[in-house]
Amino acid sequence: MTDLYIYYQVREENAAALRDIITALQTRLGAQHGVAAQLKRRPESKDGLQTWMEIYTATTAGFGASLDAAVRAAGVAELTAGARHSEVFTDLTPCA
Template sequence: MVDLYVYYKVREHDAARLGPLVRAMQQRLARGDGVPVQLKRRPGAKDGLQTWMEVYPGVDEGFAQQLENAAQAAGLHAYIDGPRRAEVFTDLAPCA
């Protein structure tokens, strides 16, 4: 299991349209696959852009492709400025 973090830039004037699309996509993932979901954004904006982050803790390594397919189907890319960047993190093993 891994934690998946997906971040991207959103034009301020598109934020109100994108929010419901992301939340609906996440609700479908949570209901259908039992995936825990979080949606966050960096406070403030720079040059008219907000930074948003979707967080998916404890998912299978193959989940990233499933998420990208869901994002495409939900039409998220129409409201995102630039790419969606995904980062995978794992837990550190405890010291013996």
């Protein structure tokens, strides 16, 4: 299983609207795919921009495509400043 970390910037004036959209999206995807989701942001803003991070833990194959489709359908790109950046992490296998 993998964990997804997606970060991007949000204009301060779009923050409230986007928070509602992402929260609903995460609730829906969590129920459909059985993943735990978190939404975080850096505490400071810079030049009117906030940096946000979505975290999805223990995702399975195909989740990324479902997430991308949900983000497109929700119109997230219209409320962010620039691209969404994704990072994928897997658990380390303990050495015997």
